[in-house]
Amino acid sequence: MSDAPLRAEGLECIRGDRLLFSGLNLTLSPGQLLQVEGANGAGKTSLLRVLAGLSRPADGEVRWRGLDIQRNRTTYFAAMVYMGHAPGLKAELSPVENLKVSAALRDRMVDDARIEDALARVGLRGFEDVPARGLSAGQKQRTALCRLLINPVPLWILDEPFTALDVRGIALVRELLEIHLANGGMALMTSHHALEVRGDCRSLHLT
Numbered sequence: 001m002s003d004a005p006l007r008a009e010g011l012e013c014i015r016g017d018r019l020l021f022s023g024l025n026l027t028l029s030p031g032q033l034l035q036v037e038g039a040n041g042a043g044k045t046s047l048l049r050v051l052a053g054l055s056r057p058a059d060g061e062v063r064w065r066g067l068d069i070q071r072n073r074t075t076y077f078a079a080m081v082y083m084g085h086a087p088g089l090k091a092e093l094s095p096v097e098n099l100k101v102s103a104a105l106r107d108r109m110v111d112d113a114r115i116e117d118a119l120a121r122v123g124l125r126g127f128e129d130v131p132a133r134g135l136s137a138g139q140k141q142r143t144a145l146c147r148l149l150i151n152p153v154p155l156w157i158l159d160e161p162f163t164a165l166d167v168r169g170i171a172l173v174r175e176l177l178e179i180h181l182a183n184g185g186m187a188l189m190t191s192h193h194a195l196e197v198r199g200d201c202r203s204l205h206l207t
């Protein structure tokens with residue numbers, strides 16, 4: 001038996017009257033990327049939300065370092081960043097303010113310089129103080145990506161991270177993923193884009 005930090009066993013998910021999956025097992029070890037694939041409605045988001053501890057499976061269990069994530073949510077949430085479909089920004093706050101709030105929710109103080117560096121890295125130099133409602137969809141997504149840069153955690157759970165991104169934005173996500181994996185990080189991701197990422201990449205197909 002491997003000592004993979006993330007382990008899901010016997011997961012079952014029911015939405016409405018539809019059984020999306022059952023008996024689903026997976027593990028994730030340092031340096032691994034698991035891409036969850038499947039058609040629209042197959043249950044990718046539902047699976048990622050279960051793996052992120054945001055919804056409960058009808059059956060089965062997700063464990064992080066041997067502990068049930070639902071009973072050890074604080075520990076798990078400190079080790080993981082979840083990026084959902086929507087960028088999750090407060091419209092009236094600037095990228096800097098949004099990222100400070102995001103860090104504060106993790107009990108972390110992040111100085112402005114670090115946030116500004118992250119924004120520059122994702123191509124948002126000059127937009128630091130623009131309220132999020134004044135950003136394009138791709139700029140909002142780039143702001144959300146900064147959460148990966150300012151919160152160093154071992155596990156990234158990314159639902160459609162390429163949404164609204166241009167070609168350079170997609171390349172940026174790939175680069176961030178490759179660096180994360182090379183540093184021993186782990187990532188779970190859904191995407192409708194076929195993406196070649198260097199590293200230990202696996203896929204899970206939901207039907």
Ligand SMILES: Nc1ncnc2c1ncn2[C@@H]1O[C@H](COP(=O)(O)OP(=O)(O)OP(=O)(O)O)[C@@H](O)[C@H]1O
Binds near residue numbers: 015016020041047
């Ligand atoms: N809040 C909800 N209540 C009931 N059923 C839901 C709810 N959210 C999603 N579903 C259903 O669950 C199924 C899986 O949805 P999910 O969003 O997990 O799919 P997905 O594979 O991520 O799809 P997409 O590729 O379109 O993002 C769909 O059939 C959907 O209709």
